[in-house]
Amino acid sequence: MNGSSSNHASSSSSPPRTNIVYIPEGGYDAQPQPAYDYHSLDGQDPSICIDNGAHSWRAGFSSMSTPYIDRPNIIAKYKERKFGRNLLLFGRDTEVDANSRSNVRSMYDGDLLIHSDLLECALDFTFCTLGIDSPKIEQPIVMTERLANPLFSRAMTSELLFELYNAPSVTFGIDSLFAFSRQKHQDGLAVSLGHHASTVIPVVNGRGIMSRSKRIPWGGAQASELMLKLAQLKYPSFPTKVTPSQATFMFRETCYFSTDYDEDIRSLADPSKLSEMTKIVQFPYTAPEVNEKTEAELAAAAERRKEQGKRLQEMQAKQRAQKLAAKVAELEEYKLLQSERSSFKKAEFLSRLQEMTPFESEAEMDIWIKKTEIEVRKKQRKDLGMEEEPEEEPVFPLVDRPDSELNEEEIKEKRRQRLMKAGWDARVRAREEKKKERERLEEEKRLEEEERTTNPTGWSSRLKEEQESVIVRIQERKKRKAQLGDRKSAAAQNRMKNIASLAAEDKTSNSKKRKKGEDDDGFGMDDSDWHVYREIGGDEESEAEEDDQLLLQSLESRLLQYDPSFTEEDTLTGRAEAKNKLINAFVRGGLPPGQKYDFDDMKLNHQLHLNVERIRVPETWFQPSMWGIDSAGLGEVAGWVLNGFEEEEKRRLMQCIFVTGGGANIPNLIPRMRNTLTPILPFRAPLKIVSSLDGGDPRLEAWRGMAEWSNTSEAKEARVTRAEYEEYGGEWLKEHRWGNVAP
Incomplete structure (x- = not known):
């Protein structure tokens, strides 16, 4: 977006704010990745290792320490209109312009590999980037697949590699087990937080036990979608459209696992803590030109x-x-x-x-x-x-004189004076009644003062109960007013019936009822007729409302004056302010102290304030039922798998719970796993949870494990050769420790 870079730069000139995250600006310049020097492999016999994940595609030679290709697994195939060329873009290159972004596709449907044409495009890009320019692939290929991969997906991949690229051999394995193969332990639990699903696979004696593996239908894609929905729900009138890629960025940059979710949620009832937790997501924007006035002006x-x-x-x-x-x-x-x-x-x-x-x-x-x-x-x-x-006091001389003594003009004046005297007498009586009312109130005040002195606890309790009853009456009255504004509510329908029955009372008792089939006037059928009922109801406060407000003010002022335990926060206004503070902290939290939200500020209007969402979205891995997923959580599934083994095996498995996948980068995952597993596992049993062998990126553990394993003798024995493919078909596979078992 034009002008956004200057906006971000201007904000960076001020003191750094750790609670602000900047969305990457639009526009991406595709930089072609240089082809690897394939001929430098002379004398070596590496395998081509491909981690075909639902989110990322990683590929390289097994002799490398990191994958040479690490890109999002998305493809854009389209024909360029300007030059009439067919283009194929892979990974982030698909973001180069609007035309390429509109043609983005994935070879996966969920976590199922179904689009062979897109897989072919990804393989073409991979082999070209690795510098392989021969019509035949000389190196063995090792490739990842999902847990319990369907036969048609494996057959489709094998057919492409053998028939199209003339690969000498192909080996398939599960990504999380390849990652676990780097561990020194022969027993453990391979936990993968993938893009479309999460899996838990037990490893006993250095071999994955597929029969006891479990899969949870929740991953990073669903978490990003949930973040997008929560942002749209929280800011329905946000000035720009939040894209799925931006939602993924927000999820990865702001979210973390809560070690005690219930306690953290309860603590966020405090607006100050909610504000401290808030991360501000700044979207790019174009600042309008404003002529700022000088201080003199x-x-x-x-x-x-x-x-x-x-x-x-x-x-x-x-x-x-x-x-x-x-x-x-x-x-x-x-x-x-x-x-x-x-x-x-x-x-x-x-x-x-x-x-x-x-x-x-x-x-x-x-x-x-x-x-x-x-x-x-x-x-x-x-x-x-x-x-x-x-x-x-006015004088009314003609009131007491008889009419016989008066002329016509004086009789008229006498009538007027009689009316004036009646008004004066009414005012005198009203003053007397007010005087008596003041005396009564003074007496009640004296008795109340006496009760407050002799029984302060009972006096305070009585006033608090009366305050609560008045607040309930005020809230019920507001609720009823809101219901009367909705023509479909029960209260509005009842009022309509009452008004209709009152309107019918002007008919005489002997009038005949309207016979069936006679025309009705149709009043009430049109929306405009409801304005009459609104006018009848009126919007002004009734006398009861005014009396309740005055009574509430009196009660609260006395409690504030004499009850130390009653503070401003306990008043109706204080409660409303506390609620408003919580709402403001939820929607506009994270601003510097003393700064008020300016609705005309373009920068503030392009900000999302994330607080509860930061722990709510990751929590779904442990409580999928929160968002309608009929499945146990990650910790519960891992505990169930562990408790299914004998005591000795269970203790060995607990020594290496290995967490991998893109979701393993979310902070606090290991402490949360530990807090969840500890109550459901044997008391004080040793528990070790890790996410990377050398503290690197958990996303790359599967590829590194695959590259290390591909050089072993076991990997060479597990290869499916071209001759075996031609004899047994694409569904054929050789079982090994880190792969799926034969059906």
């Missing part, structure tokens, strides 16, 4: 925002002052008119009043003047920072 922008806020406050204060001045001027005008009332006759004043003001009567104007005077004084006192004036 940022300071000037902040000053401008500050000035704008100050001007806005001044404008609002000015508008309030203008409205108050207009109200005062209007009040003075009406008060002046009110003072001229005595100089006019009543009819003249009423006519003048209706002409100059919006009021219909003198009483209406008097009420407005009184109300406005109170409002103006309140605003003026508020602007000056003074307390509000106590409310004066």
Whole structure:
């Protein structure tokens, strides 16, 4: 991806971060591997050793210490459009461009070798790279095969080697047993963590016991696929597509075996430990061009925002002052008119009043003047920072006078005063009730204070139980709201039925029911009809919700004040924050202390944060049932194989449990194997687990063992010659210590 190299380089200029893993950048320049100098083998008689694994293809002469060819076992055959040439790419060369990547194939289906044409391509590449330019292969060929290899796979390979390449002889053997052959022990257990399967083969008296071997249908390919699925599930909106090869890279670079999986999982409930465990996987990205502002420009922008806020406050204060001045001027005008009332006759004043003001009567104007005077004084006192004036008790002179003594205008005024008096009495009663409620609460507070002093434990327990019940009510109410938002939920269906039954109650009792076949209005059949029900429900908090929130705040504040064992983490807010911290650590953990996740940062958006996945994916080797594999785990199978032998043989086998294959490179494999096997094997029996003879790469142990064994007399006796192939067929094989047995 263009521009990604500069992004990675810029990040490397800062102090190194051990918890960041960088995905290899796209694009691969195919470098042709030089052909080996085949003629330098004059006077030597080495064998051609080929480790044909489901993931990697390793080949070379037995005189070499390491394989000359070590490539992924994938092939791309296609016709180049530009020059019209037929191309054959092998291994990593298939990543050279998009056209080659789209034509990648494997000769394996799972761990079964089925594609002879691709095997032929791999052999062509191998012999050409080894410098063999003759039409006939002169050296014997030693090749690996899977445990209990089907006859058709062996026959297909033998036919190619004998018929097409004229090989003098061919020998097949199991890769994990070839790796075990390098050990000094004659007894042991060959454990292979392969690409598509894992195998456990016991070795007794220097010979593999095929009848007691076991196979687990889980390997590196399934682990990489699981890592890919977990990453997609965790980051469904990741800006780039995570490829299988990138998932394999993440699995190999970040995962490790947990020595105590259950305990480690429980410990990750602590967000800090989850963050410490996190590995950040940085994907390549193209950084957009951004014109960064200088500190002076940022300071000037902040000053401008500050000035704008100050001007806005001044404008609002000015508008309030203008409205108050207009109200005062209007009040003075009406008060002046009110003072001229005595100089006019009543009819003249009423006519003048209706002409100059919006009021219909003198009483209406008097009420407005009184109300406005109170409002103006309140605003003026508020602007000056003074307390509000106590409310004066209003006077209702016409309420107690009989209607016979009043004219029509005064009767109307009496009705208005009666309504105002009723409102005033209601407010007085409300104040009295509030006063009594305050007295009751003070009494309850006194009793509670007494209980807290005499029985602090019981007081705290009672408040905690009440807090839990309130939290449960709040959570149930939120859950019900969420269910009501889903039209298919049981709660929404019940509400619909209730609303429908209420809507039907307006029918009279003697109305006839709708007969069968009559048309229904169809209300509720369309999604838009459900908006009506949502409007009926409302989104505002109910009074019960508000009361629960206030009660919860009161309970938690008292517990925080008087109960030392009750902390902020025990409150509802603290619980939510703890949950959010755990989620943030799971999704965005591993960031430096104090750094917040910026959703606009392109670099952070192209990061995967792996924590639980680092131990969850490898754990499947020991617990395949976690991901739906109906099989026992690696440790359980190894223990079952060992316990199937007599005590003396078992102790000899326990002295050399040899682990090989690509999965053996995952850290902590040997400690995890030891922790799993120790409880199911004899008490305090010596147990030795190794993964490489000289501390090298366990992936190469099979090829090295094959190369060393091919020079022995046993290997020469185990060769299937061309004459034997022509007589017995491709299924024919000679049994030896490190190979499959005859069917």
